[in-house]
Amino acid sequence: MLSRVVLSAAATAAPSLKNAAFLGPGVLQATRTFHTGQPHLAPIPPLPEYGGKVRYGLIPEEFFQFLYPKTGVTGPYVLGTGLILYALSKEIYVITAETFTAMSLIGIMVYGIKKYGPTVAAYADKINEQKLAQLEEAKQSSIQQMQNAIDTEKSQQALTQKRHYLFDVQRNNIAMALEVTYRERLYRVYKEVKSRLDYHIAVQNMTRRKEQEHMINWVEKHVVQSISAEQEKETVAKCIADLKLLAKKAQAPLVIYNLPFLKMKSLFHIVREQNLYRPVKCFSSFLLCL
Amino acid sequence: MNENLFTPFSAPTILNQPATIPIILFPTLLILTPKHPINNRLATIQQNLTRFTLKQMMMTHNAKGQTWSLMLTSLITFTATTNLLGLMPYSFTPTTQLSMNLAMAIPLWAGTVMVGLRFKTKNSLAHLLPQGTPTPLIPMLVAIETISLLIQPVALAVRLTANITAGHLLMHLIGNTVLALSTTNLSMALLASTLLVLLTILEIAVALIQAYVFTLLISLYLRNNT
Numbered sequence: 001m002l003s004r005v006v007l008s009a010a011a012t013a014a015p016s017l018k019n020a021a022f023l024g025p026g027v028l029q030a031t032r033t034f035h036t037g038q039p040h041l042a043p044i045p046p047l048p049e050y051g052g053k054v055r056y057g058l059i060p061e062e063f064f065q066f067l068y069p070k071t072g073v074t075g076p077y078v079l080g081t082g083l084i085l086y087a088l089s090k091e092i093y094v095i096t097a098e099t100f101t102a103m104s105l106i107g108i109m110v111y112g113i114k115k116y117g118p119t120v121a122a123y124a125d126k127i128n129e130q131k132l133a134q135l136e137e138a139k140q141s142s143i144q145q146m147q148n149a150i151d152t153e154k155s156q157q158a159l160t161q162k163r164h165y166l167f168d169v170q171r172n173n174i175a176m177a178l179e180v181t182y183r184e185r186l187y188r189v190y191k192e193v194k195s196r197l198d199y200h201i202a203v204q205n206m207t208r209r210k211e212q213e214h215m216i217n218w219v220e221k222h223v224v225q226s227i228s229a230e231q232e233k234e235t236v237a238k239c240i241a242d243l244k245l246l247a248k249k250a251q252a253p254l255v256i257y258n259l260p261f262l263k264m265k266s267l268f269h270i271v272r273e274q275n276l277y278r279p280v281k282c283f284s285s286f287l288l289c290l
Numbered sequence: 291m292n293e294n295l296f297t298p299f300s301a302p303t304i305l306n307q308p309a310t311i312p313i314i315l316f317p318t319l320l321i322l323t324p325k326h327p328i329n330n331r332l333a334t335i336q337q338n339l340t341r342f343t344l345k346q347m348m349m350t351h352n353a354k355g356q357t358w359s360l361m362l363t364s365l366i367t368f369t370a371t372t373n374l375l376g377l378m379p380y381s382f383t384p385t386t387q388l389s390m391n392l393a394m395a396i397p398l399w400a401g402t403v404m405v406g407l408r409f410k411t412k413n414s415l416a417h418l419l420p421q422g423t424p425t426p427l428i429p430m431l432v433a434i435e436t437i438s439l440l441i442q443p444v445a446l447a448v449r450l451t452a453n454i455t456a457g458h459l460l461m462h463l464i465g466n467t468v469l470a471l472s473t474t475n476l477s478m479a480l481l482a483s484t485l486l487v488l489l490t491i492l493e494i495a496v497a498l499i500q501a502y503v504f505t506l507l508i509s510l511y512l513r514n515n516t
Contacts, residue, residue: 016466050330051330051331067398095469096465097461097462097463097464097465097466097468097469098379098380098462098465099379099465099466100464100468100469100486101377101379101461101462101465101486101490102378102379103483104378104483104486104487104489105378105490107487108487108490108491108494118334120331121331123335124331124332124334124335124338125331127334127338128328128329128331128334131326131327131328133423185405209378237405272456
């Protein structure tokens with residue numbers, strides 16, 4: 001291609017070179033230029049969609065219009081009749097067998113066209129319509145796609161305007177989470193402190209209880225120690241008398257119960273049922289003294 | 291008035307110049323070849339008809355047979371248009387000439403046979419014997435089938451010629467009858483003209499049917515051999 005450029009440059013520089021045939025056979029191919037004619041300055045007019053109007057299927061309407069100023073409406077018809085009669089009478093057109101075949105053929109053709117013409121035309125129109133509809137459909141779908149893309153883009157842009165809602169919600173969430181963690185930790189601190197304090201209180205309570213018990217034991221011990229011998233005897237005798245009374249009282253209800261079983265009942269059960277703790281304690285203390 | 295009944299079938303001349311070839315090529319002027327997708331009604335109908343015949347004819351062939359689609363479609367279009375144009379008064383129909391029909395039939399038939407023998411020798415030779423023949427009859431039947439094979443192109447050509455020529459002749463004869471009777475007995479003339487009308491309808495049908503039959507038979511021979 002560079003060679004072509006060089007050659008054309010050389011041709012413009014020295015016009016005589018263009019006609020030099022001894023430059024080689026390839027030069028002719030290289031210097032052949034296309035599109036030398038004038039280009040069309042405007043789009044070529046489109047083909048007409050329908051043919052010109054004709055009368056009786058043969059004679060164009062323009063002929064009738066042409067004769068109208070001079071001969072009016074009946075002019076062409078008179079002309080036609082005259083021509084036909086002239087041809088027939090002078091035997092320029094001879095009536096032969098073919099005439100009748102022509103008449104029958106033309107009759108059949110006219111009948112057929114009149115009867116089935118519109119249907120066939122409608123069918124052809126339908127086919128064309130379908131083709132156009134297909135192309136139109138393609139165009140419309142492509143436009144629709146573009147429109148959808150535009151709308152999607154617009155909605156995306158609108159969404160970015162509303163992003164701050166999302167950020168607010170997220171911020172709120174984080175703040176809530178922080179608050180919750182803070183409160184949890186506060187509660188844990190509170191619980192720890194409380195447990196420590198509880199411990200101290202428990203220790204205090206325990207020491208007080210221990211002191212109490214110890215004091216009670218000490219007092220009891222001293223009281224027991226302080227009980228003299230005859231006081232002891234007095235108390236024991238009283239206890240025995242009480243026990244005898246109680247035993248008498250207890251004899252009657254004892255009959256209701258199952259006596260053999262009751263015999264197996266231990267002394268402990270008897271004491272518990274009959275509230276004999278106090279007398280038993282006295283009795284035991286009496287025994288201890290002995 | 292023609293000298294004899296067969297002058298319409300002689301070689302056509304225009305001012306003593308032979309005009310056969312232009313007349314044979316005339317139907318091509320009537321076949322439109324538009325380049326746009328959307329055309330006027332005539333072009334749409336022609337396109338539709340072509341597509342319809344093509345589909346009907348070539349649907350039954352395999353890929354090898356479908357390489358003949360252009361040949362067969364152009365054959366049926368040419369025969370149909372030529373036959374229909376021949377119905378016009380004072381026209382010349384090339385298909386009434388045996389020479390023309392033989393020139394169409396023999397190469398096409400020979401083509402199908404050669405394709406069959408070249409690519410599917412066994413199959414195409416097997417067509418010479420119908421299925422289920424008793425064994426003693428086989429030699430005779432092979433001979434008969436070979437003769438019927440060899441007679442196919444002649445049959446094709448003669449069938450087309452005879453049908454079209456006979457139809458044209460009948461139309462001429464009945465036209466003459468109507469002409470003769472129109473001066474003597476008008477009612478008989480009207481009767482005869484009714485007959486003429488019916489005959490014209492028949493001729494239109496025959497024109498189309500003959501084209502169809504011709505092409506169909508060739509496609510049949512092709513199917514047997516691919």
